[in-house]
Amino acid sequence: MLNGKAMAWVAETKQWLSIEDFWQNWADGRGGITWGSSKDYPPYEQVKEQDTFLVEINGGTCLMEFWHNRWRRANDVRRWDDGFNDYSACPHVFD
Incomplete structure (x- = not known):
């Protein structure tokens, strides 16, 4: 946390980024991000292994990655x- 905001360290650039910027x-x-951002998941039959998607729920977001035939948190x-x-x-x- 920096100034009350969740941050993540990027070793390659030696800088702190917000979680969203890190993602x-x-x-x-x-x-x-393969499928952009939405509250609706992409059509399953069109998704490929390691595709990414920013799901929007409960007023927030989470980066998802399609891994071994299902969506998982990245x-x-x-x-x-x-x-x-x-x-x-x-x-x-x-949920």
Whole structure:
């Protein structure tokens, strides 16, 4: 936390970013967020392994990654830090 805001360290650039900027930076390094941002998940039959999607629920967002035939929180695949799963909408994506 910096100034009361959740932040993530980017080792490559040696800077702190907001969680949303961290997610975007990570996705941009892979070609961008595949399916954009929405409250509705993309059509299952069109999704490919490692596609990404920013789900909007409960007034927040969570970066999702399609991994082994289902959507998972990107942090559950990448394991950046346990705190990512407590951030914004991430605790609620499977409610």
